[in-house]
Amino acid sequence: QVKLQESGPGLVKSSGTLSLTCGVSGDSVSSTNWWSWVRQSPGKGLEWLGEISHGGSTNYNPSLESRVAMSVDVSKNQFSLNLNSVTAADTAVYFCARLTLSCSITSCYFFIDSWGRGTQVTVSS
Amino acid sequence: QSGLTQPPSVSAAPGQKVTISCSGSSSNIGDNYVAWYQQLPGTAPKLLIYHNDRRPSGIPDRFSGSKSGTSATLAITGLQTGDEADYFCGTWDGTLSNRVFGGGTQVTVL
Numbered sequence: 015q016v017k018l019q020e021s022g023p024g025l026v027k028s029s030g031t032l033s034l035t036c037g038v039s040g041d042s043v044s045s046t047n048w049w050s051w052v053r054q055s056p057g058k059g060l061e062w063l064g065e066i067s068h069g070g071s072t073n074y075n076p077s078l079e080s081r082v083a084m085s086v087d088v089s090k091n092q093f094s095l096n097l098n099s100v101t102a103a104d105t106a107v108y109f110c111a112r113l114t115l116s117c118s119i120t121s122c123y124f125f126i127d128s129w130g131r132g133t134q135v136t137v138s139s
Numbered sequence: 140q141s142g143l144t145q146p147p148s149v150s151a152a153p154g155q156k157v158t159i160s161c162s163g164s165s166s167n168i169g170d171n172y173v174a175w176y177q178q179l180p181g182t183a184p185k186l187l188i189y190h191n192d193r194r195p196s197g198i199p200d201r202f203s204g205s206k207s208g209t210s211a212t213l214a215i216t217g218l219q220t221g222d223e224a225d226y227f228c229g230t231w232d233g234t235l236s237n238r239v240f241g242g243g244t245q246v247t248v249l
Contacts, residue, residue: 018183050238059142060227060240075237109184116172116190125174126229126238127195129183 016040018110018130026104028139032097036110036130043086044068048113048124049093051084054132055106065113065124066093100137107132143167143228145241152249155218159244161211161228167239171231173211175204178225178243187226188213220248 022034036049043049050065064074066084074082083096097104109132113124144162151157161173175188186195188204191211201217211230215222228241 052238052240059242060229062238062240065238073236076235116193118190123172123231125172125189126176127186127189129176129185131181131183 020130020133034095037092050111051095052109053106143241145244148245150247156216159213166234167232169209173230175213
């Protein structure tokens, strides 16, 4: 059973960079699965930030694409999120997640099947 | 950003049935598979349903999912106090090139 654990500063200064890491156990970031970041705030609900494959291919939320970057560290079996130029609007609980592949007769697609417990990040002025 | 629409809350007595709706559009639910998640307070969300109506191993058959057009539904039968949680839906939106989620529905067992 895969376990995902977010880690990183709980407080980030406005205009700074938010950096989080997700440690993975019970699976390898080198597998065929993809790895994702999602955040949750009272005002905006759940917001997908993006996802990354073991090979470094990425899909980012178009609304955040200019500020977000994700990476994978195979040696440490973890993946990371960097979000720059943060404002109070980036205050949220940040979740890391695993995407796994499901196939029907006609197509295949990835969906989130496992989540971390989330970590609160507050942007201060 | 655009998301999926869920009722804020539903409630029922123990043993009864609740249904939670998830409304979207042709670019998300209408054209993609839906997943449902359960989130207990302070815990990681848990996958209940994927591919509209498939249950992962270990999920009891009291939980079922369906999809029709641009809406999806999660049904919980034989409601238990342990089912009190937030439930949210999610899928891919091909127009936005985004994964989108519902706002979540809080289930209360009366």
